[in-house]
Structures are given as C-alpha cells and as structure tokens.
Amino acid sequence: MTTMDGPQRSRKESFFKNFFRPSDHGLADNFRLTSFVLLNLLEGFDDVHPRQQYTDNESQPTTSGINDGPVVSSCAQTTVGIGLDSAVIELKDKIHSLVQTTDFLYPLIDDPYIMGKVACANVLSDLYAMGVPDCDNMLMLAGIPMKMTDTERDVAFAQMMKGFSDEAVAGNTYVTGGDTKYSEWCMIGGTATAIVKTESVILPYGAQLGDSLVLTKPLGTQNATFAYQWYQEGGEKWDKLSGVISEDEVQEGYFTAVESMIRLNKTGASLMAKHRAHAATDITGFGLLGHANNLARHQTDPVSLVIRKLPIINGMAAVERSIGDRFGLLSGKGIETSGGLLISLPQEEAPMFCRSIKDIDGFDAWIVGEVIEGDRTAFLDKNVELVEAR
Amino acid sequence: MTTMDGPQRSRKESFFKNFFRPSDHGLADNFRLTSFVLLNLLEGFDDVHPRQQYTDNESQPTTSGINDGPVVSSCAQTTVGIGLDSAVIELKDKIHSLVQTTDFLYPLIDDPYIMGKVACANVLSDLYAMGVPDCDNMLMLAGIPMKMTDTERDVAFAQMMKGFSDEAVAGNTYVTGGDTKYSEWCMIGGTATAIVKTESVILPYGAQLGDSLVLTKPLGTQNATFAYQWYQEGGEKWDKLSGVISEDEVQEGYFTAVESMIRLNKTGASLMAKHRAHAATDITGFGLLGHANNLARHQTDPVSLVIRKLPIINGMAAVERSIGDRFGLLSGKGIETSGGLLISLPQEEAPMFCRSIKDIDGFDAWIVGEVIEGDRTAFLDKNVELVEAR
Incomplete structure (x- = not known):
C-alpha cells in the first residue's frame, strides 16, 4: 500500500529507473560502495557502520572532545560558540563572523553519486543549523580505498566526488579545493565556510519557555x-x-x-x-x-x-x-x-x-x-x- | 661526527631525553603509532606509507583533481586561484578574501604529540605559501583507529590531538572545532582559514625572469x-x-x-x-x-x-x-x-x-x-x- 502522492511516486519511479547499476559502468555486478568500509573488522559491531558507535554523546571517545556534534574550543576567550554545530569566530572588523564546520562520512548507500550528494548536504547542514543559509566556500576531503580497482576509482569514486560538487552547486556554493588521499576505508566529507554579519548568526542558546x-x-x-x-x-x-x-x-x-x-x-x-x-x-x-x-x-x-x-x-x-x-x-x-x-x-x-x-x-x-x-x-x-x- | 652547533646539540639531547616511551604512559613497549596505518595491506608498496604513491603529480589518481598540491576549482568564475596551495575566494565587500586549505596525514612518526604538531604545521603551510602569515581559524579532523585500545586512545591519540592544538597556538591561531570518527587507519589533519585583504595574498603566478x-x-x-x-x-x-x-x-x-x-x-x-x-x-x-x-x-x-x-x-x-x-x-x-x-x-x-x-x-x-x-x-x-x- 503506497502512501506517496502522485509527483513523489513518479520521482520514485524515475529514481529506480536511473538507479546506479555497476555493470552499466563497466564494473562488476557485485561492486558495492558500502563494502569499502570494512565491516568485518568492526568486532562487536556486527552489520553496523562505524558511526553506530555514537549512539549518544556519552559513548563518544573520551579523547574526542572535538566532534561532529558539540564543538569544544581550545580557546574559549576568542571564540563565540562552544558546543555549536559550527565554530563562530568574530572577525577583526567586529561586524562579521567566520562560521565553519567540517565533517566526513563513510558510505552508507551504494550509489556513489547520491552518496556524494548526501555527504555534502550533511556538511552544509551544520552551517544551516546556525541560521546561515549562504555558504561562501567548500573544500572536499576524500579517502580513496586502497582496494578499489582503477576502474572502480575512475567510475565510482569520481561519481561520488561529482555528487558532492553538484550538491554544493545546488546549495549555491562551490567546492574550490580539498585533499584526496588513499585510505583503507572509503570516506567523503569536507568543510563549509561562511562569512556573515555576526548579528545574523542564530546561536543555539536562546530557547524560551513555551517555544x-x-x-x-x-x-x-x-x-x-x-x-x-x-x-x-x-x-x-x-x-x-x-x-x-x-x-x-x-x-x-x-x-x-x-x-x-x-x-x-x-x-x-x-x-x-x-x-x-x-x-x-x-x-x-x-x-x-x-x-x-x-x-x-x-x-x-x-x-x-x-x-x-x-x-x-x-x-x-x-x-x-x-x-x-x-x-x-x-x-x-x-x-x-x-x-x-x-x-x-x-x-x-x-x-x-x-x-x-x-x-x-x-x-x-x-x-x-x-x-x-x-x-x-x-x-x-x-x-x-x-x-x-x- | 656531529655537524650540529652547541644549541642544536643540546636541544637534540633534551629531545631524546623527553622522547615518547610508550611504557612511561602505561602502554605496551611495542606500541607504535605508525603501526595504525596498515602497511601490510599496501600491496606493492612494501614498507612505504600510502603517501608514497604520490611520487609526482603524474601518479596521482585520475579522479583526484582536487588534491593536496594543486587545487582544481569546480567554479572558475568565482574563484581566484586554480592550482594554488589554498583556495582564495573574494568576499562580497570586494576588499577581503577568504583563504582556505585542508589536509590530512597518516602517522609517519611514533611520538603522538610531535605527530600532531607536524600535522598542524603541514596544514598551515598551505596558507603560508600564499604569503598569508596569520590564520584566523583551524578545524581538526581526526580518525581514531578501530584497533586502538581504550588506553592507547586516551593516551596516544589524545596527545596527538593536543600536539595539533598546541602547534596551532604556536602559530597564533586556535582549533575551534572539527570532526572525529573511528576509522581503520589513524589519521590527523584539518582546515586552516584566513580572511585577509585580497591585495595582500601573493598568488603564485608572477615569477619573473632572473628571480x-x-x-x-x-x-x-x-x-x-x-x-x-x-x-x-x-x-x-x-x-x-x-x-x-x-x-x-x-x-x-x-x-x-x-x-x-x-x-x-x-x-x-x-x-x-x-x-x-x-x-x-x-x-x-x-x-x-x-x-x-x-x-x-x-x-x-x-x-x-x-x-x-x-x-x-x-x-x-x-x-x-x-x-x-x-x-x-x-x-x-x-x-x-x-x-x-x-x-x-x-x-x-x-x-x-x-x-x-x-x-x-x-x-x-x-x-x-x-x-x-x-x-x-x-x-x-x-x-x-x-x-x-x-
């Protein structure tokens, strides 16, 4: 029983029609992007992505005060925003602030292009959470799995990077640089930066009774x-x-x-x-x-x-x-x-x-x-x- | 036969006196930070770090136009600086530019604190190469190896992150946020950002005959x-x-x-x-x-x-x-x-x-x-x- 409305259903049909089929791109039928995170190494985390370990804040490693969610500053005195999704640094002009965030992911879906888009949306989201809708610059971080064949890299990894870039463009911003290295696990992520009037940043401190x-x-x-x-x-x-x-x-x-x-x-x-x-x-x-x-x-x-x-x-x-x-x-x-x-x-x-x-x-x-x-x-x-x- | 002068020799002696000895920190004698990049998986790269594959630009993967060295822009029209160590983006005020770079490393030395300092110096270096001596903000990226024990993580990984932060302070800047995740290989890196007068950036285009x-x-x-x-x-x-x-x-x-x-x-x-x-x-x-x-x-x-x-x-x-x-x-x-x-x-x-x-x-x-x-x-x-x- 479908609960989708007409337009959504037709988007869905088009989605599965254009689905990433490895063999359409000269890759083996059993090519799976998600296989490039070595789940079998995650003892005790059967079938679960590495991210799974962070079920809540308490379970994050004690050393990683600096993290995806709350941001811990090493310099409280110059920084507005300990515990924010993004770092907020007031510029010397005392009018503008630099708003920045960084994040990387391991593949959780097998379509490389879509995975790239998801990773980019995930990075940008931390800016958006501060009420900052306009990103001025993005950098991309990518780890190419050692075990990918040349073809897999040229096809699948390239598509993932393209997905990331295209999603940035969808957000009216651009990827202008980054760092790519070989790594054991496949990874994709980046940094998003905006320079905005300090007063326009919505710091997440002000929830009011009754909100x-x-x-x-x-x-x-x-x-x-x-x-x-x-x-x-x-x-x-x-x-x-x-x-x-x-x-x-x-x-x-x-x-x-x-x-x-x-x-x-x-x-x-x-x-x-x-x-x-x-x-x-x-x-x-x-x-x-x-x-x-x-x-x-x-x-x-x-x-x-x-x-x-x-x-x-x-x-x-x-x-x-x-x-x-x-x-x-x-x-x-x-x-x-x-x-x-x-x-x-x-x-x-x-x-x-x-x-x-x-x-x-x-x-x-x-x-x-x-x-x-x-x-x-x-x-x-x-x-x-x-x-x-x- | 030493070629070092007096001060250097005494710094060296102090360095080896204060050397990181795993057992001083409750770790096994054979703990080696560099072992958390799985060299044995690098078939064909016997004893060589993953970085080794980049012996020159020609050998970089074809998909990684975005890289450590040259930066390839996905949006030439808004970006000053294709092929630079850092991305340079002119701000809306037409006076200032955002200068940004990102980079990550795998451990190449076993002293975690020093490894953290090296990683940070390596990130900042791309800003410095543009004649930008003042960094306004840093974010840290860290991958905690799955195979590290809790103690190793709390001791060695924490020291590596501290080294990174301390080196930022040495550069008169601060780490205000970042992203830490578990990963297969140990990694450390980050992003450096400066907002400077556009005219102060030294773009690497202007070498003159006779220089x-x-x-x-x-x-x-x-x-x-x-x-x-x-x-x-x-x-x-x-x-x-x-x-x-x-x-x-x-x-x-x-x-x-x-x-x-x-x-x-x-x-x-x-x-x-x-x-x-x-x-x-x-x-x-x-x-x-x-x-x-x-x-x-x-x-x-x-x-x-x-x-x-x-x-x-x-x-x-x-x-x-x-x-x-x-x-x-x-x-x-x-x-x-x-x-x-x-x-x-x-x-x-x-x-x-x-x-x-x-x-x-x-x-x-x-x-x-x-x-x-x-x-x-x-x-x-x-x-x-x-x-x-x-």
Missing part, C-alpha cells in the same frame, strides 16, 4: 538504508523483515530516505530569522534525542526539551520493532545521516514555519515537542506519538 | 624518519644502513627532520611581501620537483624553474644512495612532510631573505635555483649540487 520544537525531516534514514540493503541481499535478514514490510514499502522507504538526505536544510535555515527562531541544531550521528540533549545543555535559560512526536519514514517503525529497537529509532536515538533541523521557535510561529517548508520544499515539517521548565535536558514524553512520514 | 628560488627547509624528512625506524627495529634493513651511517647520525638526522617538520613556515610567509616575492609553494607530498613543476605550470610569463642545489639533511644523501635513490630524494622527487617554502623572488632580495630566516628562526634557508626562460616546467640542473643541511 515549540519543529523538526524538518523525518527520522529513520538508517533503518531505511539497512532495510534496503537486506532486501537487496535477499538472505536471512530479509526473510525476517519480509514478514513486516513489503518490497514496495522497502523501496519507498529507501527512496524517501534518499530524497530526505540529499535535501538541503537551506530552506529551513533561511526561514529561521523570519520566524524568530531562538535556537537550532541538526540531527545526525547522535540521533534526535542526542542532539536535543546537546541543544538543551547549552541553553541560557533553565529549560528542557520534551519530544512528544517522532515522525518516522513510512514502514521503518515496523522494521525497527522487528529488530527489537536495535537502532534506537523508537526511543529517539536512531542515528541519522543528513537529518533535519530541530528548531526552537515561538509557538505562534511554528505552524507557519512548517507550512513554509511545505510550500517551498514540498516536504512536511512537524511540531515535535516543546520547551518546558527544566534542568537543560531532553527527553521523550511517555506518551510519545509515532507518526508515519514520507 | 632566485629560495628553499626554507632542508629535504630528506622521509629518509630521516624511515632510517630512524629501521635503526630502532634493528633488523636487516639497519644492518645494511649501518655501513653508510652511524647511530649518532641517524639520531641527528631524525631530530633535524622533526625540528624541521614542526617549524612553521610562518616566518617565511611574513617575509614574502617585504622581499617582494613573486610566487611560492610549499614542499610536501610531491617532493621539491613535483611542487616546482606545479608552480612553473601556473606562471603567467613563459618561464621555467631550474634547481641547481639540493639541501639535504645531513647523512640522508648517503642513506638514499644505499637504497638506490628509491625515495627519489637525489632526483628532487623525495616526498616531504611539512617541508619548506619554495619562493621566487628578485635575485637581489634572496640573500637578505635567507639571512632573515636565519636571524628569526635560527635555521638556514638556501638559494636553490633560478627562474629562466622556458615552457613552464621545472627541472634539475645537470650539475645539481647536493649540500648537507642540518
């Missing part, structure tokens, strides 16, 4: 990509899964996840000021609750964030239940890649914000919770509602 | 680090090597290389404008001749660069001869890490430039060649002179 929390993309990208992988492999895992989800639903879920991951949070960023957003973050490796906790921890006021709704890609709640909430999706801890913005803004602005996202991007955004009095934590409401999203 | 070429650090860091590794391991390789170099010389060479790699090219950068430099690049993975060729290729005037002198870390020419110029050092192609600046500047300025480096930093710089009429290539003079450096 609504808006989420601009659905959850469950990890489930959708793994479910699709298991479906493609057709082994024991798919046998189990096929009891709870149809082939059509797996394909739709995967397509929804891909469309979501390559969709830039630029629109959300550009609407933040207009709708008087007080604070925001983007949802990636720590999951909704992990990033909400980060955000809560840095608030000036004694507030907490309560999540009352989890918008989940259609079918993925069933997938997650069938594997015993193994990815943490149903408890708000599922890892996302290039997820949405979680924005704290006045209650009266929230519905219009969501409507604008829908009007401009054509996708739903949800009011998922609110800001209450508290000790700067984030938690799920006991009666948290799961809503199917697409 | 002298100055090199600000000696060559042979790769030989020095490998020779030291072989000496420490004490096996067959050291047996061969010990016929051409003494233990003292290996230690001195290693210390000279380390001091050189952690020395920032900041002084060179700050002297470039004063001495009317016309163009520069920094010497890293492509070796002196590789980077000289890049520089030559981008000149506005029809000139070529002839290299008449190779200043080589004391003892390393002998090491290189004993292994049949395997690293390319004697033909100007030896890979360097955090090498010196190669600067094209008026002949009459060159001696004073070198003297200033010596006065300020306490290290030699050399006039290694000159700019002649030509078709934008670089080559070694047939009678190229090897000079021992320290």
Whole structure:
C-alpha cells in the first residue's frame, strides 16, 4: 500500500529507473560502495557502520572532545560558540563572523553519486543549523580505498566526488579545493565556510519557555538504508523483515530516505530569522534525542526539551520493532545521516514555519515537542506519538 | 661526527631525553603509532606509507583533481586561484578574501604529540605559501583507529590531538572545532582559514625572469624518519644502513627532520611581501620537483624553474644512495612532510631573505635555483649540487 502522492511516486519511479547499476559502468555486478568500509573488522559491531558507535554523546571517545556534534574550543576567550554545530569566530572588523564546520562520512548507500550528494548536504547542514543559509566556500576531503580497482576509482569514486560538487552547486556554493588521499576505508566529507554579519548568526542558546520544537525531516534514514540493503541481499535478514514490510514499502522507504538526505536544510535555515527562531541544531550521528540533549545543555535559560512526536519514514517503525529497537529509532536515538533541523521557535510561529517548508520544499515539517521548565535536558514524553512520514 | 652547533646539540639531547616511551604512559613497549596505518595491506608498496604513491603529480589518481598540491576549482568564475596551495575566494565587500586549505596525514612518526604538531604545521603551510602569515581559524579532523585500545586512545591519540592544538597556538591561531570518527587507519589533519585583504595574498603566478628560488627547509624528512625506524627495529634493513651511517647520525638526522617538520613556515610567509616575492609553494607530498613543476605550470610569463642545489639533511644523501635513490630524494622527487617554502623572488632580495630566516628562526634557508626562460616546467640542473643541511 503506497502512501506517496502522485509527483513523489513518479520521482520514485524515475529514481529506480536511473538507479546506479555497476555493470552499466563497466564494473562488476557485485561492486558495492558500502563494502569499502570494512565491516568485518568492526568486532562487536556486527552489520553496523562505524558511526553506530555514537549512539549518544556519552559513548563518544573520551579523547574526542572535538566532534561532529558539540564543538569544544581550545580557546574559549576568542571564540563565540562552544558546543555549536559550527565554530563562530568574530572577525577583526567586529561586524562579521567566520562560521565553519567540517565533517566526513563513510558510505552508507551504494550509489556513489547520491552518496556524494548526501555527504555534502550533511556538511552544509551544520552551517544551516546556525541560521546561515549562504555558504561562501567548500573544500572536499576524500579517502580513496586502497582496494578499489582503477576502474572502480575512475567510475565510482569520481561519481561520488561529482555528487558532492553538484550538491554544493545546488546549495549555491562551490567546492574550490580539498585533499584526496588513499585510505583503507572509503570516506567523503569536507568543510563549509561562511562569512556573515555576526548579528545574523542564530546561536543555539536562546530557547524560551513555551517555544515549540519543529523538526524538518523525518527520522529513520538508517533503518531505511539497512532495510534496503537486506532486501537487496535477499538472505536471512530479509526473510525476517519480509514478514513486516513489503518490497514496495522497502523501496519507498529507501527512496524517501534518499530524497530526505540529499535535501538541503537551506530552506529551513533561511526561514529561521523570519520566524524568530531562538535556537537550532541538526540531527545526525547522535540521533534526535542526542542532539536535543546537546541543544538543551547549552541553553541560557533553565529549560528542557520534551519530544512528544517522532515522525518516522513510512514502514521503518515496523522494521525497527522487528529488530527489537536495535537502532534506537523508537526511543529517539536512531542515528541519522543528513537529518533535519530541530528548531526552537515561538509557538505562534511554528505552524507557519512548517507550512513554509511545505510550500517551498514540498516536504512536511512537524511540531515535535516543546520547551518546558527544566534542568537543560531532553527527553521523550511517555506518551510519545509515532507518526508515519514520507 | 656531529655537524650540529652547541644549541642544536643540546636541544637534540633534551629531545631524546623527553622522547615518547610508550611504557612511561602505561602502554605496551611495542606500541607504535605508525603501526595504525596498515602497511601490510599496501600491496606493492612494501614498507612505504600510502603517501608514497604520490611520487609526482603524474601518479596521482585520475579522479583526484582536487588534491593536496594543486587545487582544481569546480567554479572558475568565482574563484581566484586554480592550482594554488589554498583556495582564495573574494568576499562580497570586494576588499577581503577568504583563504582556505585542508589536509590530512597518516602517522609517519611514533611520538603522538610531535605527530600532531607536524600535522598542524603541514596544514598551515598551505596558507603560508600564499604569503598569508596569520590564520584566523583551524578545524581538526581526526580518525581514531578501530584497533586502538581504550588506553592507547586516551593516551596516544589524545596527545596527538593536543600536539595539533598546541602547534596551532604556536602559530597564533586556535582549533575551534572539527570532526572525529573511528576509522581503520589513524589519521590527523584539518582546515586552516584566513580572511585577509585580497591585495595582500601573493598568488603564485608572477615569477619573473632572473628571480632566485629560495628553499626554507632542508629535504630528506622521509629518509630521516624511515632510517630512524629501521635503526630502532634493528633488523636487516639497519644492518645494511649501518655501513653508510652511524647511530649518532641517524639520531641527528631524525631530530633535524622533526625540528624541521614542526617549524612553521610562518616566518617565511611574513617575509614574502617585504622581499617582494613573486610566487611560492610549499614542499610536501610531491617532493621539491613535483611542487616546482606545479608552480612553473601556473606562471603567467613563459618561464621555467631550474634547481641547481639540493639541501639535504645531513647523512640522508648517503642513506638514499644505499637504497638506490628509491625515495627519489637525489632526483628532487623525495616526498616531504611539512617541508619548506619554495619562493621566487628578485635575485637581489634572496640573500637578505635567507639571512632573515636565519636571524628569526635560527635555521638556514638556501638559494636553490633560478627562474629562466622556458615552457613552464621545472627541472634539475645537470650539475645539481647536493649540500648537507642540518
């Protein structure tokens, strides 16, 4: 049973028609980009990407104060923005600030071009979370797996880099440089930089009692990509899964996840000021609750964030239940890649914000919770509602 | 026979006294940071770091137009600086430019703190090569090897990150953020960004007929680090090597290389404008001749660069001869890490430039060649002179 509307269904059909088939590019049928992260080396992390280790902030390595989510400064005195998605450095003119972020990923989907786009969207997202919609420059970082053949490198890796560059162009910015080296694992990432008026940066400190929390993309990208992988492999895992989800639903879920991951949070960023957003973050490796906790921890006021709704890609709640909430999706801890913005803004602005996202991007955004009095934590409401999203 | 002067000798003694001994930090005696790049996986690259594959520009992967050395832009129309060490993007005010570079390394020395400093110096060097002595912000990228134990991570990896941060402080800048993930290979790197008046950037296009070429650090860091590794391991390789170099010389060479790699090219950068430099690049993975060729290729005037002198870390020419110029050092192609600046500047300025480096930093710089009429290539003079450096 499809829940997609007409335009989405026809985009989906076109997507699978133009799907990356290795043999169309002179590669072996069994070429898989995701195989260039050596999962078999991840003892104790059966079938799970390295990212999986970061299920929440507490589990990050003790040495890595500097990380994807919260940013720890080695020089508090010159830096605005400890704990932000991006570093914010005031320039000498005292008017402008440099806003910067860096991030890299291992492949989680097999289509190289799309993987490149996702990686770029994921990098840019940290700028967008500061209400900065315009990126001035990007650099690309790429690790070419030693084990790739020359052809695989020239075809698949080149497509991944092109996807990254094209996504930058879609964000009205450009990749002007970078660093490429051979590495054991395949990796792709980069740096995004903007120079903006300092006053235009929305620092994620100012959530107000009574604010609504808006989420601009659905959850469950990890489930959708793994479910699709298991479906493609057709082994024991798919046998189990096929009891709870149809082939059509797996394909739709995967397509929804891909469309979501390559969709830039630029629109959300550009609407933040207009709708008087007080604070925001983007949802990636720590999951909704992990990033909400980060955000809560840095608030000036004694507030907490309560999540009352989890918008989940259609079918993925069933997938997650069938594997015993193994990815943490149903408890708000599922890892996302290039997820949405979680924005704290006045209650009266929230519905219009969501409507604008829908009007401009054509996708739903949800009011998922609110800001209450508290000790700067984030938690799920006991009666948290799961809503199917697409 | 030592060639070091008194102060250098006493720095060397202090260096080896404070050497990183794994057991002093609760680590196994055989802990080696360099072992976290899986050399055994590099088929066909016996005993050589992954970097080794880039012996010159021609051997870089065809897909990696975006690279360590030359930077290829995906958007020529908005970008000043295709083929530069750093990307240069003019800001909207038409007065300032954003100057940016990114780079990452795999460990090539076993002392984690020093490795961190070297990685940071290597990142900053690309800014310095544009005559930009002041970095406004750094981000750090780090890949924690999956196979590191918790203790190794908390001790060694933390020290490497601290080395990186401390070196940034030495360069009067700060690491304000970054991204840390688990990875198969150990890696460390980052991004350096400066906002400067556009007119102050020295674009590497303007070498003039008759210019002298100055090199600000000696060559042979790769030989020095490998020779030291072989000496420490004490096996067959050291047996061969010990016929051409003494233990003292290996230690001195290693210390000279380390001091050189952690020395920032900041002084060179700050002297470039004063001495009317016309163009520069920094010497890293492509070796002196590789980077000289890049520089030559981008000149506005029809000139070529002839290299008449190779200043080589004391003892390393002998090491290189004993292994049949395997690293390319004697033909100007030896890979360097955090090498010196190669600067094209008026002949009459060159001696004073070198003297200033010596006065300020306490290290030699050399006039290694000159700019002649030509078709934008670089080559070694047939009678190229090897000079021992320290």
